[in-house]
Amino acid sequence: MTTRILFVCLGNICRSPAAEGVVRELAGDLASDPGLQLDSAGTGDWHIGHPPHPPMQAAARRRGYDLSRQRARQLAAADFDAFDLIVAMDAENLRNIEALRGGSDTPVRLFTDYAEGPEDHVPDPYFTGDYDGALALIERCARGLLRDIAP
Template sequence: MPRRILAVCLGNICRSPAAEAVLRALLPGDQIDSAGTSDWHIGDQPHPPMIRAAAARGYDLTQLRARQFVAADFSAFDLILAMDGKNLADIEALRPEGNVTPVHLFTDYAPETGADHVPDPYYTGDYDGALDLIEVAARGLARAAAD
């Protein structure tokens, strides 16, 4: 049965759309989406430098558009992946009472990296570094799904 997985970052223009594209490539039978905890970029394409960095690795982000995470996402998805602790806290603040949908840091699936979050390349400028970590975490999630 296909899983429904949601990747969430702050603006849904860098990390989470990249994670969406990478997860779609690795888990083609699953339903993958992304969202942001803020409303700053609703309807916008991913950030151009992330589009370019992802394209260099074979991922097309151009059809994606930013949307805001909403409480209904807890019911619509089987797993929610936060890119950092602040996003995780913002997601949890919207959790409906009684909902048990798992929410994890994406880096939980990349313990070998020692990373506790995916740094935001919008601020760091390191789009390739963010993609490196996203790919490692996505492969870890794919391995966990296969077990």
């Protein structure tokens, strides 16, 4: 069975590419299996075609994650048909995702739903400057997501 997951943030240069990279790395052999397909997108169009933000790439690299091959793209209505689960980094992105939904029944959840703890969103390090803090939370959420989808 294929599990196709899309991670979504505002510009697709910090949180969602980090989430994609962290889940891919933590999934290990599962991520190389065609049964797990991961991607990321942004609700905005400002950074289409750009690599992840350099400070996010540097912070991720220090933790063993390579985000360098990713390129930003914008969320599209067709993503509801292409993915089994869409994961939002915060409530504003969740609302923007839902605005594109149409008649799809694809589940959309907050990434922090998978974390063990009281967090209600992944803070945007593009604005906060806390790339390491965002990555630590992304790792917790990723572990919870992988437990949730484990066969």
